[in-house]
Amino acid sequence: MKFYIFGVFLVSFLALCNAEDYDKVKLTGRTVYISRSKAPWFTALDNCNRLRFTFAMIKSQKENEELTNALLSVIKSDEENVWIGGLRHDLDDYFRWISFGTALSKTSYTNWAPKEPTGRPHRTQNDEFCMQMSFKDGGKWSDNTCWRKRLYVCEKRD
Numbered sequence: 001m002k003f004y005i006f007g008v009f010l011v012s013f014l015a016l017c018n019a020e021d022y023d024k025v026k027l028t029g030r031t032v033y034i035s036r037s038k039a040p041w042f043t044a045l046d047n048c049n050r051l052r053f054t055f056a057m058i059k060s061q062k063e064n065e066e067l068t069n070a071l072l073s074v075i076k077s078d079e080e081n082v083w084i085g086g087l088r089h090d091l092d093d094y095f096r097w098i099s100f101g102t103a104l105s106k107t108s109y110t111n112w113a114p115k116e117p118t119g120r121p122h123r124t125q126n127d128e129f130c131m132q133m134s135f136k137d138g139g140k141w142s143d144n145t146c147w148r149k150r151l152y153v154c155e156k157r158d
């Protein structure tokens with residue numbers, strides 16, 4: 001029991017420490033937390049959830065521009081790829097914002113790079129399920145393999 005309580009304190013303490021591992025930027029209607037360390041997509045999801053944040057989503061051109069500018073002011077390399085909270089299941093035609101399950105249908109705002117997403121059923125890559133912003137492409141979106149370690153963005157909506 002003592003060890004359990006100690007464990008709870010330790011985890012809480014580590015969670016607080018982890019909050020310092022993010023660059024915090026206030027945008028319209030939300031605060032985004034840009035990680036300073038890289039993680040696979042699903043680890044990034046866990047990290048956002050543990051801190052009571054959600055994995056960042058992008059609902060409009062304005063939100064996209066604001067997040068792109070925030071990332072460009074923080075990340076060190078314009079070659080960087082950054083995970084955001086979009087995921088597609090193998091059996092699903094659509095990418096969805098993981099926080100709300102919203103499908104990115106034809107009428108949704110999107111900012112895919114040319115020829116992206118390349119995962120099936122759109123094209124031929126069968127192992128690209130996770131969404132990133134690619135700064136070799138000005139922040140445009142693409143899908144990639146989820147196990148890759150990348151910086152990622154959590155958010156808290158107002």
Ligand SMILES: [Ca+2]
Nearest residue numbers: 118142143144
């Ligand atoms: Ca791709």
